[in-house]
Amino acid sequence: MESLLEVEDLHTQYALDDGLVRAVDGVTLDIRRGEVLAVVGESGCGKSVMARSILRLVDKPGKITGGHIRVHTDDGVVDMANAEGPAIRSVRGKKVAMVFQEPIASMSPVHTLGNQIGESLRLHEMVDKKTARTRAIELLRRVGIPAPERRVDEYPFQMSGGMLQRAMIAMALSCGPDLLIADEPTTALDVTTQAQILELLRELQQDTGMAVMLITHDLGVAAQLADRIAVMYLGAVVETGTTDTVLRHPRHPYTQALLRSVPKLGSASRERLSPVRGMVPSPYQRPPGCTFHPRCDAFMEGRCEVTVPGSVPAPVLVSADKGARTDGTVSCLLYGDEDEGEATR
């Protein structure tokens, strides 16, 4: 499959009075056309800042300090990490769109839905007012909003959370993006509405063929929708692979611990769940070597607290006689020669 987005060694930092927060600290990942990639990890591991970096929506004093964000378009490749205004605007909304955790916070309270969706269409496609309104109604219908001819004239405060998230998705779809980034799109919703929104995303993805980056702390959500999974820990991707491999044969000790902390998918057994040991370290005090080492069950003294593991092809053991194949990548000294890792940071 053709590559659509390549993030390479991305760094985004916040210089605060208390110190430097390395929110994104060397993320490398890619998304191919038409695929669904779930980005998973505990709260605070940098998923949202990474997503906002891709669209250059990082709030001050946050700053991209290194790396590349290559978006492949029909007109060539745009490196969003280093692009200027016009190039950023040619990608944002048009090629890559985003829906956020809290739709109410990302919509204007003083404009109707129709005006907000229409504005985006008029900006990118220069359609007239009447056409924009007709298209807004079509989009609202497409995302399952009942009576769209009436609701198009309503304001965000008049809608439920689930309807508002649908409207936000309609707005994101308005310019037919190649990639939709959905940042915890169901976290603020009740369980029934969550399932409906996920189903809607799946339908829209299949109908349009757009790629989706689904950001979630919920492995169950990733399992339902994703073709591949990238696992993040403290600002970096520690494991990637197809959904089946990552969930059934997790290679990184962090992924293994995350999976032990959620009920087994599809299992009715009452096995004991264990949260990932310890706490996510303070963003100001990153452990040296492998940042996961203080919480890791496979900790190797003298190695893990010293050497930063590099990313290597990740093995999947098929059977004892057939040996291992590889699927995705893993950053852990159990799998890579420590000489291949970077020097201690």
Ligand SMILES: Nc1ncnc2c1ncn2[C@@H]1O[C@H](COP(=O)(O)OP(=O)(O)OP(=O)(O)O)[C@@H](O)[C@H]1O
């Ligand atoms: N505006 C900001 N100012 C300072 N630090 C920030 C800011 N936004 C995020 N951070 C820090 O960056 C790190 C990554 O945060 P981020 O929101 O990306 O995590 P996350 O994995 O998306 O978690 P969550 O699911 O809770 O949103 C955290 O340590 C957070 O405190």
